[in-house]
Amino acid sequence: CALRLGGMLPAAKKATRKAAASTSTAAPADAERLVASCGRAALEQLVLSSMRAGAPISLKQLEGSARPPPARAAVRVGTAVAQFEDAGPFSLLPVDLLVKVLENCYLPVKLTFAIEVCKGLRPLRFVADLWSVVRTSLQDAQRLGHHYETVDWITSRNLVRFAQWLPDADKVTELSLLISKGFAPDDVSATLALFPGVERLSLTGQGMNKKILTLMAKVQRPALRILDLDWGQVGAATVLAVLKTAPSLESLASHKLSGDILEGLAKLLREARQGGTPLLTRLRQTGRYAENVTPFAGVAAGALFPELQEFTISFALRGPSPPLPTAPLQGANLRRLHIYDMIYGFTASDASPHLSDASLACFIKTFVSGCPRLESLCLSHGRKYLSRGETLPRLPRLGKSFQATPLPRTLVMLELKEIVVAPSDFAGCELPALALVRLKHCKDEHGPDLQKDTIEELCMACPKLEPSGCVADEHRFEPKHSSKLQQARVCNYPAEHIGGLSLEGVLDALERGYTLY
Numbered sequence: 001c002a003l004r005l006g007g008m009l010p011a012a013k014k015a016t017r018k019a020a021a022s023t024s025t026a027a028p029a030d031a032e033r034l035v036a037s038c039g040r041a042a043l044e045q046l047v048l049s050s051m052r053a054g055a056p057i058s059l060k061q062l063e064g065s066a067r068p069p070p071a072r073a074a075v076r077v078g079t080a081v082a083q084f085e086d087a088g089p090f091s092l093l094p095v096d097l098l099v100k101v102l103e104n105c106y107l108p109v110k111l112t113f114a115i116e117v118c119k120g121l122r123p124l125r126f127v128a129d130l131w132s133v134v135r136t137s138l139q140d141a142q143r144l145g146h147h148y149e150t151v152d153w154i155t156s157r158n159l160v161r162f163a164q165w166l167p168d169a170d171k172v173t174e175l176s177l178l179i180s181k182g183f184a185p186d187d188v189s190a191t192l193a194l195f196p197g198v199e200r201l202s203l204t205g206q207g208m209n210k211k212i213l214t215l216m217a218k219v220q221r222p223a224l225r226i227l228d229l230d231w232g233q234v235g236a237a238t239v240l241a242v243l244k245t246a247p248s249l250e251s252l253a254s255h256k257l258s259g260d261i262l263e264g265l266a267k268l269l270r271e272a273r274q275g276g277t278p279l280l281t282r283l284r285q286t287g288r289y290a291e292n293v294t295p296f297a298g299v300a301a302g303a304l305f306p307e308l309q310e311f312t313i314s315f316a317l318r319g320p321s322p323p324l325p326t327a328p329l330q331g332a333n334l335r336r337l338h339i340y341d342m343i344y345g346f347t348a349s350d351a352s353p354h355l356s357d358a359s360l361a362c363f364i365k366t367f368v369s370g371c372p373r374l375e376s377l378c379l380s381h382g383r384k385y386l387s388r389g390e391t392l393p394r395l396p397r398l399g400k401s402f403q404a405t406p407l408p409r410t411l412v413m414l415e416l417k418e419i420v421v422a423p424s425d426f427a428g429c430e431l432p433a434l435a436l437v438r439l440k441h442c443k444d445e446h447g448p449d450l451q452k453d454t455i456e457e458l459c460m461a462c463p464k465l466e467p468s469g470c471v472a473d474e475h476r477f478e479p480k481h482s483s484k485l486q487q488a489r490v491c492n493y494p495a496e497h498i499g500g501l502s503l504e505g506v507l508d509a510l511e512r513g514y515t516l517y
Contacts, residue, residue, distance in 0.1 A: 135176040156187035163194035179207035189215035202228035217241035247272030251282035259297035266304035302330040316344035320356040328370035338378040352393035380417035423457035
């Protein structure tokens with residue numbers, strides 16, 4: 001419990017025994033048994049009551065506070081009447097409520113409650129629902145820079161001890177380990193071996209190396225469906241050996257994807273299905289600098305994984321007219337296409353990596369024309385990183401790109417970044433489902449800012465789009481006649497929260513399953 005008496009507890013027990021002996025003829029053994037049967041919270045309450053009343057503790061009070069030892073079966077998650085006994089104020093909470101609160105806490109907090117707070121809460125160790133998801137990171141995995149986080153609250157050896165401490169490690173379904181530099185590969189391998197039933201695995205961080213991956217490749221993981229894996233500078237052969245152990249893989253995310261990895265993975269998944277179609281539905285590159293993935297590899301992903309529904313990727317093109325595939329991305333089942341960067345921003349001061357207007361139109365045709373069922377589309381051009389004294393080169397204009405390549409009528413969310421827009425760019429577009437629009441740095445640096453006019457034009461043309469669902473450079477547009485329905489266009493995702501979110505945060509709102517009214 002929160003109140004700690006420390007050294008007062010033995011003295012309290014002695015005072016209790018003395019008071020019991022002076023007020024009863026019971027044998028000392030009976031008094032000791034009663035004291036031992038009282039939980040710490042009950043003894044603390046007796047001592048405080050005695051001090052406040054200025055009276056000794058009676059045997060009758062001891063008998064009233066004594067209880068049988070708690071049984072493990074008493075912990076029943078999902079039952080509103082279940083309670084922890086002798087856990088101070090926490091005894092007043094139903095177990096399922098306390099577990100639900102702790103489920104949203106970081107792992108160190110969960111361990112503190114289950115080990116250090118008080119003995120009455122130690123049965124938390126046996127509540128499987130509390131440990132079904134294990135994450136060592138103390139940051140949001142969706143946040144940029146998560147790859148560079150350092151975990152210092154636990155060592156690799158103590159990670160193994162934690163896995164051994166869990167009574168139902170085989171019931172853990174989601175395991176997310178951020179491997180820091182200095183983590184022993186043998187400890188990481190031993191930890192993974194203690195979680196055989198994991199369906200969702202994340203192994204990221206700067207400590208990931210070839211030895212860890214080599215040890216991973218020795219263990220089959222038939223239950224694994226979702227994998228987030230970093231491999232640094234390790235070669236494709238080692239990485240593919242790890243991916244081969246997960247024949248049922250449905251989702252892959254990595255800091256460094258490449259064409260070789262994608263081709264090798266498609267081959268492995270086909271072999272695992274005796275030549276059948278790979279069932280990969282989600283492919284995500286978590287790094288922003290994708291020098292190993294070309295537009296040609298991006299287009300090939302559609303043919304390699306026909307069931308793909310979510311595709312997040314970045315490229316490193318160098319403008320103004322880089323080579324692009326002539327055949328479009330075939331995404332018959334693709335629902336979400338997020339391209340976070342098209343260009344490589346680190347170039348010489350006398351060179352511009354920005355695409356020309358014609359190249360941008362060609363790029364959009366390549367990646368959008370073959371995806372008739374898109375619901376969420378993000379197109380981020382990127383910009384050159386400037387040295388002192390440099391001026392930003394001209395950004396490409398959207399122009400008639402969406403007239404040449406019409407957006408699918410199923411589109412619900414549209415994100416454009418660092419692409420100059422004007423109201424006429426969306427003339428003739430039929431988007432009956434469009435409900436969320438975000439424009440980021442889509443103004444002409446050397447001309448008028450037409451983002452607001454563009455959004456007003458879209459709101460007039462799209463029946464489901466209202467100003468409350470639009471953001472331009474973090475400015476949210478208020479409707480003229482505000483209502484609760486207009487302020488919350490998305491269930492559990494109020495419009496007033498859109499403006500402060502990052503690019504990833506807004507797009508993840510749809511990725512994580514939020515639905516429209």
